[in-house]
Structures are given as C-alpha cells and as structure tokens.
Amino acid sequence: MPDQYEVLRKVFGYTDFRGDQEQIIRQVVDGGDAVVLMPTGGGKSLCYQVPALVREGCAIVVSPLIALMADQVGALRQLGVSAAYLNSTQLPEERAEVERAFLSGQLDLLYVAPERLSQPATRQLLGRGTIALIAIDEAHCVSQWGHDFRPDYLALGELAELWPQVPRIALTATATERTHTEITERLHLENARHFVASFDRPNISYRIEPKDRVQQQLLEFIRAEGFAGDTALTGIVYALSRNSVEKIAQFLCANGIDAMPYHAGLDAQVRERTLRRFLREDGVVVVATIAFGMGIDKPDVRFVAHVDLPKSVEGYYQETGRAGRDGLPSVAWMAYGLADVVQQRRLIDMSDGDQAHRMAQGRLLDAMLALCETATCRRVQLLRYFGQEIEPCGNCDTCLNPPATWDGTVASQKVLSTVWRLDREWNGQRYGAGHLIDILLGRSNQRIEQFGHDRLSTYGIGTELDANAWKGVIRQLIAQGLLAPHGDYGVLTLTEASAAVLGGRQTVILREEAKRVRSRSSSGAKRTATELSGEDGALFEALRRWRAAVAKEADAPAYTVFANKTLEALAQVRPGSLDELLTVSGIGQAKADKYGEAVLAVIADFDAA
Ligand code: ADP
Ligand code: ZN
Numbered sequence: 001m002p003d004q005y006e007v008l009r010k011v012f013g014y015t016d017f018r019g020d021q022e023q024i025i026r027q028v029v030d031g032g033d034a035v036v037l038m039p040t041g042g043g044k045s046l047c048y049q050v051p052a053l054v055r056e057g058c059a060i061v062v063s064p065l066i067a068l069m070a071d072q073v074g075a076l077r078q079l080g081v082s083a084a085y086l087n088s089t090q091l092p093e094e095r096a097e098v099e100r101a102f103l104s105g106q107l108d109l110l111y112v113a114p115e116r117l118s119q120p121a122t123r124q125l126l127g128r129g130t131i132a133l134i135a136i137d138e139a140h141c142v143s144q145w146g147h148d149f150r151p152d153y154l155a156l157g158e159l160a161e162l163w164p165q166v167p168r169i170a171l172t173a174t175a176t177e178r179t180h181t182e183i184t185e186r187l188h189l190e191n192a193r194h195f196v197a198s199f200d201r202p203n204i205s206y207r208i209e210p211k212d213r214v215q216q217q218l219l220e221f222i223r224a225e226g227f228a229g230d231t232a233l234t235g236i237v238y239a240l241s242r243n244s245v246e247k248i249a250q251f252l253c254a255n256g257i258d259a260m261p262y263h264a265g266l267d268a269q270v271r272e273r274t275l276r277r278f279l280r281e282d283g284v285v286v287v288a289t290i291a292f293g294m295g296i297d298k299p300d301v302r303f304v305a306h307v308d309l310p311k312s313v314e315g316y317y318q319e320t321g322r323a324g325r326d327g328l329p330s331v332a333w334m335a336y337g338l339a340d341v342v343q344q345r346r347l348i349d350m351s352d353g354d355q356a357h358r359m360a361q362g363r364l365l366d367a368m369l370a371l372c373e374t375a376t377c378r379r380v381q382l383l384r385y386f387g388q389e390i391e392p393c394g395n396c397d398t399c400l401n402p403p404a405t406w407d408g409t410v411a412s413q414k415v416l417s418t419v420w421r422l423d424r425e426w427n428g429q430r431y432g433a434g435h436l437i438d439i440l441l442g443r444s445n446q447r448i449e450q451f452g453h454d455r456l457s458t459y460g461i462g463t464e465l466d467a468n469a470w471k472g473v474i475r476q477l478i479a480q481g482l483l484a485p486h487g488d489y490g491v492l493t494l495t496e497a498s499a500a501v502l503g504g505r506q507t508v509i510l511r512e513e514a515k516r517v518r519s520r521s522s523s524g525a526k527r528t529a530t531e532l533s534g535e536d537g538a539l540f541e542a543l544r545r546w547r548a549a550v551a552k553e554a555d556a557p558a559y560t561v562f563a564n565k566t567l568e569a570l571a572q573v574r575p576g577s578l579d580e581l582l583t584v585s586g587i588g589q590a591k592a593d594k595y596g597e598a599v600l601a602v603i604a605d606f607d608a609a
C-alpha cells in the first residue's frame with residue numbers, strides 16, 4: 001500500500017497538504033473517526049479520497065447528491081482511480097456490474113445514496129466486501145433544524161454499530177455549534193477527533209444593498225461584475241419563489257445574458273439539462289430557488305446573487321460559498337428590502353410546527369437581518385455567527401465604503417408613536433409600513449380619510465424624509481427589534497424594547513441608506529478568468545481553449561480535465577518535458593499519461609508562434 005504522501009503526489013499531483021488535511025487523513029488512515037468542518041473549497045474531498053487509496057478495501061462515500069455522482073466518479077476516473085456509484089438512476093445491469101466490481105475488490109471508492117444504505121440488501125452486499133472507511137459527505141443533512149435535512153441521514157447512525165471497526169469521517173461546510181453537535185450525536189461519532197477550519201473565504205467580496213428596482217439592480221451588477229471582456233462569467237442568482245425565478249431568468253435573457261431558470265417545479269429532464277450546461281459550459285447564469293446548488297463543485301462560479309432575503313445566515317453562507325471555490329476573486333451580492341422582511345416573517349408565522357420552532361426560525365431571521373443592517377465589516381459579522389473572530393476584511397461593501405450613521409431617535413419615535421397611537425387611541429388598529437408612511441408624510445387617500453387618520457397627532461410630522469427613507473428607518477427598526485411585523489399583511493406592532501425609545505431613554509443609531517456600490521469603481525480592475533496577464537495570460541487562454549475542446553469531446557466538465565489553477569501553473573512554468581509536467585500542481589501520473597503530450601504541444605506551439 002502506498003502512503004498518503006505518495007498518493008497526494010502521484011494521483012492528485014499536489015505537493016503539500018492544505019490546512020488540517022494531513023492530520024485528518026492520518027486520523028482516518030490509522031482507523032479513527034473524524035468530524036470535519038471546513039468551508040466550501042477548503043479541500044474536504046481529499047480527506048477521504050486519500051485514505052481510500054491508502055487503506056485496504058473500498059471506501060463507501062455517502063452523498064445526497066445523486067445528480068452529481070456521475071461527475072464525481074468521472075473526475076476520480078480521470079485521475080486513474082477505480083471508483084463507481086450506486087443510486088436509483090442506474091439500470092439493474094449497471095448496478096450488478098458495480099456490485100461485482102465491489103465484491104471482487106476492484107473498487108477503491110463507492111459512492112452510495114443515503115436511502116440505499118438503509119436497505120438491508122445494500123448492507124448485506126457491503127458486509128461481504130472489505131470496507132476501508134465510511135465517509136459521510138454533506139453531514140449537516142442529519143440536522144433536523146437545518147436547511148437541508150434528509151430523513152435518510154438519520155439511519156446513518158446505525159453504521160457505527162453495524163461496522164464498529166470501520167473508521168468513519170463526517171464532513172460538512174456548515175459551521176454552527178448546533179449543527180456540529182447534532183452531527184456528532186446522531187451519527188454516533190462520540191469518539192471522533194474534531195477538525196474545525198477557519199470559515200473565512202477571503203476571495204469572496206460581500207455586498208448587500210437596499211432593494212429598489214431589483215431586476216435592474218441585478219442587471220447592473222452582472223454587467224459590471226459578470227463579464228470578462230465579451231465573455232459572460234458563470235453565476236448563480238437565488239430567488240425565493242418559482243415565479244420570480246422564471247421572471248428574472250426571462251428578464252436577464254431579454255437583456256442578452258445566457259440565463260436559465262431552475263426550481264423544483266421544472267421537469268426533471270429540463271433540470272438535468274440546465275445542470276449539465278451550467279457545469280460544462282462557460283458563462284451560464286442559473287436563476288434558481290435554493291433547490292439548486294448543494295454539492296455543486298464547479299470551481300469557477302464568479303458570483304452568487306440573492307434577490308430575496310435568505311432565511312438564515314447559515315443558508316446564506318452556504319449559498320454564497322458556491323462562488324470562488326478556485327480561490328480566485330468572486331462576489332456575493334444581495335439586494336433586500338422591507339418587503340422581504342415582512343414576507344419572511346409571514347412565512348414563519350404561517351409555518352407548521354409549534355411555537356418553539358417558530359421562535360427558533362425567528363431568531364435565525366433576526367441574525368440575517370443584523371448582518372444586512374450592520375455598519376461594520378460583513379465578514380466579521382458572518383464569522384462571529386460561526387463563533388470565529390477575525391479583523392475587518394477590507395473586501396466587503398462596509399469596509400470599502402463605511403456607511404455613515406445618524407441619530408435616528410426622533411425619526412424612530414415618530415414611527416413608534418404612530419404605531420402606538422393607532423393601537424391605543426384608535427381601538428387596536430394595526431397597519432403595515434405603507435400606511436404608516438402615508439400618515440407620517442401627511443398624504444391623503446381613501447383609507448386615511450375613511451378612518452380619519454389625518455386627525456392623528458403624528459399626521460404629516462415626517463416630511464423631512466421621503467417614503468424610501470422611511471422604509472429604511474422601519475426596516476432598521478425591525479432589524480433592531482424595535483418593531484415586529486406579523487402575519488399575512490405585515491402589520492407592525494411595538495415590542496418590549498420600543499418603550500425605552502418612546503420614553504426617550506434610549507437613542508437609536510441608524511445607518512444611512514447605502515449608496516449603491518458601483519462595483520468597478522470600488523474594486524478597480526476588471527474581473528477575468530485568470531489573474532495572469534501578458535504572454536502568460538495569452539497562453540492560459542490557449543490552454544483554456546484546448547481544455548474546452550477536450551472536455552466537450554469527453555462530455556466531462558472542463559474542471560475535471562484540469563482546474564484553472566493548474567492551467568495557470570502550466571502557463572507560468574511552461575514545462576518542456578513530461579518529467580517537468582509532473583512537477584506542476586494538479587498533474588498526477590494519470591493526467592500526465594492522458595493529456596501530457598497534448599499539453600506540451602499546445603505550449604510548444606504557443607512558444608513557437
Ligand atoms: P470542498 O469539497 O471542501 O468544497 P474540494 O475538495 O472540492 O473542496 O477542493 C477544492 C479545490 O481544492 C479542488 O480543486 C481540489 O482539487 C483543490 N485541493 C484540495 N486539496 C488540495 C491540496 N492539498 N493542494 C492543492 N489543491 C488542493
Ligand atoms: Zn469587511
């Protein structure tokens with residue numbers, strides 16, 4: 001059996017382990033259990049793939065991502081690794097073939113869907129072979145409070161008893177303390193070693209702006225950030241409803257962007273085609289509900305945009321984490337407004353589940369709002385949510401353009417006392433933001449006249465701000481817990497904390513509505529697929545064209561041929577022989593055998609030209 005260093009070098013073509021990889025791999029190779037919390041792009045796969053090749057037998061990899069198994073296995077085969085998968089998409093003959101290969105000891109990795117593993121037949125099969133280790137990917141799916149809960153994951157706890165001598169490793173990119181505990185308990189990983197990496201993703205620039213005309217804002221954002229020269233860049237746009245997914249995709253298409261909708265209401269075949277195009281082509285923008293994305297390891301997604309407020313910071317961080325897995329500069333952009341807050345609150349109020357569940361959901365939303373309204377570094381806020389402290393990042397909107405704050409105590413009192421008067425003086429009447437703003441601005445309309453709200457003492461006392469600014473004030477009052485929206489119509493009521501503001505015992509500091517960050521002007525350089533320039537950049541592009549042709553021919557995603565990082569290294573090193581080629585990061589023996597000559601030819605042609 002080769003050791004882990006040899007496998008890293010020869011199979012994966014890398015010279016050094018990253019972060020905790022070395023310790024994690026040693027733990028598993030030595031037969032121990034591990035719980036691994038590492039951000040997207042951190043290098044989790046290697047943590048079980050290397051031990052799979054070092055330990056005797058076949059590694060079982062549990063993954064909920066059936067649609068991606070073929071690509072995952074394909075990528076391993078490209079590396080010369082003997083891998084296969086078992087899931088419901090296969091024909092019985094194909095499954096039988098995989099089972100034969102497993103039993104005869106030919107496989108190093110076997111990917112299995114979680115629902116298969118609870119079937120007695122699958123367990124019997126696995127029991128007849130030699131299991132090197134069990135890897136449980138996307139382990140946060142076991143968390144019932146989380147956003148990706150899969151009931152089938154609960155049964156995975158039984159594996160501990162079934163094969164007590166087999167080392168198990170659970171991996172996730174979700175970092176909250178609660179999820180961590182749930183994974184450990186439910187998967188019976190009491191004896192595991194725990195590895196928690198830093199969750200910072202320094203190459204992602206975070207930006208959150210107030211929603212105004214969101215489609216237009218999105219288009220402006222993509223036009224500024226989503227192009228390298230004439231080529232559109234790959235991106236994901238998240239929206240809450242199927243309807244808005246469809247509309248936004250249409251809008252982007254009408255504006256010359258290659259956008260496709262993706263949501264659970266679409267035909268399975270359509271979804272698969274969209275996923276394939278997204279994975280295989282450059283420059284496709286997918287507009288999706290959160291049904292899209294888990295486990296998609298396309299490394300060169302350049303932006304993730306949210307046009308609706310996510311339900312929680314965890315969800316937001318997972319979704320934005322799909323940008324920039326290759327470590328190159330990427331953007332996470334979001335627009336949100338008062339209506340989002342009201343809508344999310346309504347969804348919680350109307351959700352099934354008991355009061356405790358709704359309270360828990362409410363707290364998740366509150367944390368998300370606090371992130372949106374913070375006047376300090378977004379990244380500091382984000383990581384603090386995951387229990388990690390860092391310095392202000394210099395790569396988010398609030399760091400780049402620190403928002404001005406103002407003493408909004410008087411403005412807040414005007415809003416709160418209007419709410420108070422309607423409730424106390426006018427027989428418990430409750431209204432949403434729109435009506436409150438009409439009153440503050442002294443507007444006249446049917447409702448105001450009908451109810452005589454022009455006789456309220458706060459009628460017309462807020463003309464120093466315009467309607468939009470009042471919306472911002474109300475949004476921030478909600479985020480600060482000084483107003484609470486309810487139910488279907490988003491009616492607003494006071495909270496316990498409001499009294500101190502009304503009584504003049506507490507000041508309220510508000511952030512000035514952020515001016516929209518013009519991406520180019522703030523971040524400077526134009527975004528490109530590579531940071532290389534000049535001759536190296538040109539060779540990179542030549543290699544990229546070669547890669548696109550090869551990937552198309554093999555019907556495989558381009559990054560499974562070579563990653564962008566590897567192309568960059570090739571463009572800089574310009575190897576002249578197969579031996580030199582093997583020194584390039586990301587090129588192991590199998591890739592050198594398969595593509596070595598062709599790559600050397602591309603480089604030689606380029607140098608000769
Ligand atoms: P995760 O599953 O944690 O999101 P991946 O396993 O997909 O991350 O790894 C992200 C990228 O980093 C991949 O392209 C992978 O090949 C690369 N990578 C992982 N480990 C190393 C390493 N030790 N040296 C160089 N590149 C690595
Ligand atoms: Zn910052």
